[in-house]
Amino acid sequence: MSTPTLTTHAAARSRAHGPTAALWHAVELHRPVAEVDGACELTLCGSLARIDVEQVWPVPARDVCPACVVLAR
Template sequence: MMLQTIVHAAARSRAHGPTAALWHAVELHRPQAELDGACELTVCGSLARIVPDEQWPVAATDVCAVCTTLVR
């Protein structure tokens, strides 16, 4: 039996009109060293820019509730 560990990176979305920028989770399928800060598909299905210096979960109040629920 093989145990698979899922690693998540933190990503920041852009503010769109009345929608605030939020922190999202991105499931990593490659080493963190290969991340270049590009936009990635988040766990909740939106696009957000990876922030290599931040780890998921982030200690902030502006975190996507859907990502938080799905990552648990």
């Protein structure tokens, strides 16, 4: 019988691109937070965003990616 694993998500901020606003996204972490260097990572919705290790997912903001909210549940 396998033991359940706890999935950890980090908050990541995308860049504004054209008329698209910068949003907060969720990134699934497969390594310790100490090993995350703030580089761009692939988010749950498929965007690239820079991880902000000082932010906790879910972020208490209004500009959050709706797809990441659903996928991070």
